């Protein structure tokens with residue numbers, strides 16, 4: 001079996017051993033929880049990736065282009081297809097609105113499915 005017990009985070013010695021769901025350092029008696037499920041956490045992270053209409057991942061600071069006209073609540077005008085939005089910020093907004101961005105009509109929450117990475 002490979003030795004995959006991490007070094008003690010407190011004293012950095014490596015005589016550590018697992019005990020239940022914790023690791024224990026016999027040198028300084030430090031105990032700390034084993035990091036189980038870190039792969040699950042990564043999977044969670046991956047599933048939260050916000051993708052544009054073409055399935056490309058979007059990131060904070062990206063610029064994007066609208067792929068359809070969007071009516072804006074409270075505004076008399078429409079965000080036109082082809083409008084460019086800059087400096088997007090990924091958010092967890094209501095109704096699947098997951099992109100906060102600056103548009104010609106001000107700062108708005110949009111859905112990534114109506115955007116195409118510029």
Ligand SMILES: [Zn+2]
Pocket residue numbers: 008009010011012013025026027028029030
């Ligand atoms: Zn230690």
